[in-house]
Amino acid sequence: xxxTAFAEPTxxxxxxxxxxxxxxxxxxxxxxxxxxxxxxxxxxxxxGTDLASGTFYNYFRSKEEVFEALADDGARRFRPILRHxxxxxxxxxxxxxxxxxxxxxxxxxxxxPDGLPIDQRRPxxxxxxxxxxxxxxxxxxxxxxAIAHGDAPRVDADYLACACIGxxxxxxxxxxxxxxxxxxxxxxxxxGLILKGLEGAPRQG
Amino acid sequence: xxxTAFAEPTxxxxxxxxxxxxxxxxxxxxxxxxxxxxxxxxxxxxxGTDLASGTFYNYFRSKEEVFEALADDGARRFRPILRHxxxxxxxxxxxxxxxxxxxxxxxxxxxxPDGLPIDQRRPxxxxxxxxxxxxxxxxxxxxxxAIAHGDAPRVDADYLACACIGxxxxxxxxxxxxxxxxxxxxxxxxxGLILKGLEGAPRQG
DNA sequence: GCACAAGAATGACACGCCGTCAATTTCTAT
DNA sequence: ATAGAAATTGACGGCGTGTCATTCTTGTGC
Numbered sequence: 165x166x167x168t169a170f171a172e173p174t175x176x177x178x179x180x181x182x183x184x185x186x187x188x189x190x191x192x193x194x195x196x197x198x199x200x201x202x203x204x205x206x207x208x209x210x211x212g213t214d215l216a217s218g219t220f221y222n223y224f225r226s227k228e229e230v231f232e233a234l235a236d237d238g239a240r241r242f243r244p245i246l247r248h249x250x251x252x253x254x255x256x257x258x259x260x261x262x263x264x265x266x267x268x269x270x271x272x273x274x275x276x277p278d279g280l281p282i283d284q285r286r287p288x289x290x291x292x293x294x295x296x297x298x299x300x301x302x303x304x305x306x307x308x309x310a311i312a313h314g315d316a317p318r319v320d321a322d323y324l325a326c327a328c329i330g331x332x333x334x335x336x337x338x339x340x341x342x343x344x345x346x347x348x349x350x351x352x353x354x355x356g357l358i359l360k361g362l363e364g365a366p367r368q369g
Numbered sequence: 370x371x372x373t374a375f376a377e378p379t380x381x382x383x384x385x386x387x388x389x390x391x392x393x394x395x396x397x398x399x400x401x402x403x404x405x406x407x408x409x410x411x412x413x414x415x416x417g418t419d420l421a422s423g424t425f426y427n428y429f430r431s432k433e434e435v436f437e438a439l440a441d442d443g444a445r446r447f448r449p450i451l452r453h454x455x456x457x458x459x460x461x462x463x464x465x466x467x468x469x470x471x472x473x474x475x476x477x478x479x480x481x482p483d484g485l486p487i488d489q490r491r492p493x494x495x496x497x498x499x500x501x502x503x504x505x506x507x508x509x510x511x512x513x514x515a516i517a518h519g520d521a522p523r524v525d526a527d528y529l530a531c532a533c534i535g536x537x538x539x540x541x542x543x544x545x546x547x548x549x550x551x552x553x554x555x556x557x558x559x560x561g562l563i564l565k566g567l568e569g570a571p572r573q574g
Numbered sequence: 575g576c577a578c579a580a581g582a583a584t585g586a587c588a589c590g591c592c593g594t595c596a597a598t599t600t601c602t603a604t
Numbered sequence: 605a606t607a608g609a610a611a612t613t614g615a616c617g618g619c620g621t622g623t624c625a626t627t628c629t630t631g632t633g634c
Contacts, residue, residue: 175601175602176600176601176602177600177601177602177610177611180600180601180611181611184611205590205591205592206591206592206593207590207591207592215612215613216612216613216614217592217593217613217614218593218594218595218612218613218614218615219611219612219613220593221592221593221594222611222612225593226592226593227592319558320558322543323540323543323555323558324562326536326539326540326542326543327535327536327539327540327558327559327562329535329539330532330534330535330536330537330538330539330540331531331532331535331536332535333535333538333539334531334532334534334535334538335528335531335532335535337531338527338528338531349525350528353524353525353528353532354532357529357532357562357563358562360565380630380631381629381630381631382581382582382629382630382631385582385629385630386582389582389583410619410620410621411620411621411622412620412621420583420584421583421584421585422584422585422621422622423583423584423585423586423622423623423624424582424583424584425622426621426622426623427582427583430622431621431622432621
């Protein structure tokens, strides 16, 4: 019966479930972009699909949860990029630069007309989203590794990771306010600030 | 009639208006701290006073607006501290350090049991609040002055201000998660990062 | 003192959104 | 073909919001 031993799109049941969930996510993304998070209602979202209001709650518990799912998807797309940057970087400097470039590219994409509302009401980085937490952990791990290998000085890795994220958020936000946004300039600024900031601090042998 | 030529608390009318507004703000602060912003309702707030539900709307247009008024008050308290730091600093380094210390002290105070809910759902710095915007402008102005006087290298003052704010937010947040929060350690970390980050960049004559 | 106008407080009410649930439809397996 | 499981539907109860006609309070002119 199972044609493909471990594939997922089996019966019609499963297929429509996947399709419906996707439809809700797509509609939600558009509605959030148009109305903003606060003003958007669950009904607005479901009206963008051919489903009934009650059906929404078969897929998500609340408006909050769809938003998190969208943000989660974002973080999930971003993580492999970050990992790739780490594994292919020729140096710590190189890693930092490509990580910042990756993040800034990412938020520029998500800032498109159909993207999530990146405004002052919703912070870019939401540490309460599991996937986002994972991104933070990954950054922190990279920094700890760099410190252990002597590529970076021995500073508080937790604070440093937070500082990187803070810089990424705020400088990224400022970059988006400029037109056109210059990703390389912003990334160079951020990387330079951190790298110089670490110079002179004591290192591991 | 006016004993004090230019004082404000004149008739009973005016006095109760001021008192009611204050009562609402006090109750709101407590309710927000207890329930969090999302869960709190206007009714919860008004129940903390001896006023009727409709009266709330004589003073604020919405829950959002009371919150902003509270945050605004916070920023208004913070600004003179920042200015004092700038005017009394012996050097740029000194200014940065005292500014970070002031900010971290500030959020530690506001994180008390009856303080505003500082969590992941509400960013610390809300750039859409006029007073907060003023704080940002002030930071930026200080940095521009420092650059013009040759105390800081010639970098993008806007990005640098954003980076400072981002670092303050995220490192501050991380500091609050530790117990006990070490304000000086966090401030030293932040200051060191920025100062070293600026070393070596070209300066104004 | 008194009456009257302006201003503020009150709380009942209409509205809109949320999340649930019994009834119904759609799918799957035998 | 049919029974049973799973998903969908939309009407409904509950709740929070913001308004508004009414009532109460304050300030003013006589």
